[in-house]
Amino acid sequence: MxxxxxxxxxxxxxxxxxxxxxxxxxxxxxxxxxxxxxxxxxxxxxxxxxxxxxxxxxxxxxxxxxxCLEDVTGAPLLQITGGVDHGDDVASVRALAASLAAHGIAHTWLDPREAEQRWPGMRFSGRVLLQPDRSGxxxxxxxxxxxxxxxxxxxxxxxxxxxxxxxxxxxxxxxxxxxxxxxxxxxxxxxxxxxxxxxxxxxxxxxxPLRVTQEQPAHFAVRGADPCRPVDPAWPTFIHHTGPAQGWPSAVYGLPAPGLGVKVGFHGVGPECDPDRRTFTAEPDQLARLQDYVARFLPGLDASRPDPVSCTYTTTxxxxxxxxxxxxxxxxxxxxxxxxxxxxxxxxxxxxxxxxxxxxxxxxxxx
Structure with a gap:
């Protein structure tokens, strides 16, 4: 084969x-x-x-x-950090909680202030859904x-x-x-x-129909962090269920990136591209909007010096x-x-x- x-x-x-x-x-x-x-x-x-x-x-x-793959190869691949969902699309977050409950997957709700005390580098919109042990x-x-x-x-x-x-x-x-x-x-x-x-x-x-886009998340340094050390695993993975109605291009995701800070990106709103003729260059306006988002919702990160990442999405x-x-x-x-x-x-x-x-x-x- x-x-x-x-x-x-x-x-x-x-x-x-x-x-x-x-x-x-x-x-x-x-x-x-x-x-x-x-x-x-x-x-x-x-x-x-x-x-x-x-x-x-x-x-x-x-x-x-x-x-199993970790056992077979000896390579450390999956780090559990916990994951949070929050945002203005309350129905979507509630649907996620209902699904976790239906499958017997651990989860809990936090109010925004409680969540901000737990993760002082983050700000939240609405109640926060935490999945503690199967996200990372x-x-x-x-x-x-x-x-x-x-x-x-x-x-x-x-x-x-x-x-x-x-x-x-x-x-x-x-x-x-x-x-x-x-x-x-x-x-x-x-x-x-x-x-x-x-x-x-x-x-x-x-x-x-398959749509190919050039996406541009970016790494942002953690304020006060030692640049030679990995990001504190206390940073969870996160999805902010937001979008154009709130002034952002799409939902926002983020996660720790060892040695690079925290990776943050808008989801699926990059320009369409030919994979053989990509520029690998960040679109300035979208990058500026991402910096605005980080400054507002992720004050624990340095929004002033993003390190853009380029990848393709191929989506139905x-x-x-x-x-x-x-x-x-x-x-x-x-x-x-x-x-x-x-x-x-x-x-x-x-x-x-x-x-x-x-x-x-x-x-x-x-x-």
Whole structure:
């Protein structure tokens, strides 16, 4: 089997497939730790705080698989910090609390002043939902490296700097994978190509509309912190459910970033882009709005000197995942913005689809 894309989801699929005894070739057009896609950097949020049952169940499964991966590789990947949700969209926060209660996941409510005493570097809008023991931070680069190492440990072969130029389906049990180094014949191909999915799969799979944007969160230094030491883990991950009605472009997320401060960003409002022609340059007006937000709601951070980060989001119109089997092709697309946390469980779902097993996830489809 061939897996196209060695980001976090492709690497997870390669791990799951190889662990089941399949011969796996993992292809990636870039080198390790590259910044062209959506899997690089130090920090991604892990949380089980979702209102949708399938996503909660997938996140719970992913938690156990992240811990399994840590055991297998010895790499520290998931740091539990606790996570908070607050904001002007009260109904959304209440729906999250109801979902946590329905799944038996620990949570509690704090009033804003209580929350500010607990986290003096933060300010809050409305009641604060705290999930204390299943929310935290994943180290992105280390997670991808651990997944590829675990896949290799089961015999998977990783070939970097290998661009897949096109795919040709030759029947129900064969795909030709064209690369600059020649053609590879595969019985199944799993495509987890992120921003390059639409171009690679055009005419082969009925994809939903995929929007590729260049997002620009930024790292902000913690006031009074030693720049040579990691951020105090007392900083939780957080989601502020706000938006244009309150003067901000979108909801805001944030999380500790070891050695870099706290990563803060607007969610999914970057300009559309061609992934091969990105500028990697922060849009000045949006960066200024992010600094305004930090100055108002995160006074424990230095808003005056942001360090912008550039990454791509590839999203469907409803931000739902596209997990689909079409003959010998298996596709994962539209995962950006919240897919990283689920990666090892998504790898399991893709492996199910690739080998023809009935998958436990209602998010996946075969056709």
């Amino acid at each position: 061939v897996v196209v894309g060695a980001g976090v989801v492709g690497a997870a699929a390669a791990w799951q497939l190889a662990a089941r005894g399949n011969e796996v070739l993992l292809l990636d057009r870039f080198g390790p730790g590259h910044s062209h896609g959506a899997s690089h950097g130090t920090s991604r949020i892990y949380r089980q705080t979702y209102a949708s049952d399938p996503y909660v169940r997938l996140a719970v499964e992913a938690h156990d698989l992240w811990r 931070r994943l180290h992105a680069d280390q997670a991808v490296a651990a997944l590829t190492a675990a896949a290799a440990g089961h015999g998977a072969v990783l070939r970097r700097h290998t661009r897949v130029e096109r795919l040709a389906v030759r029947g129900d049990d064969r795909v030709d994978v064209a690369t600059p180094d020649g053609r590879i014949r595969a019985r199944r191909v799993v495509v987890a190509a992120g921003a390059w999915s639409a171009g690679l799969l055009a005419g082969l799979v009925d994809l939903p 119109p409803d931000s739902g995942f596209f997990l689909h089997a079409a003959g010998p092709l298996v596709v994962a697309a539209g995962l950006s913005g919240h897919g990283f946390k689920f990666a090892p469980a998504l790898g399991r779902v893709l492996a199910d689809l690739a080998v023809g097993d009935a998958t436990r996830s209602p998010l996946a489809a075969a056709g």
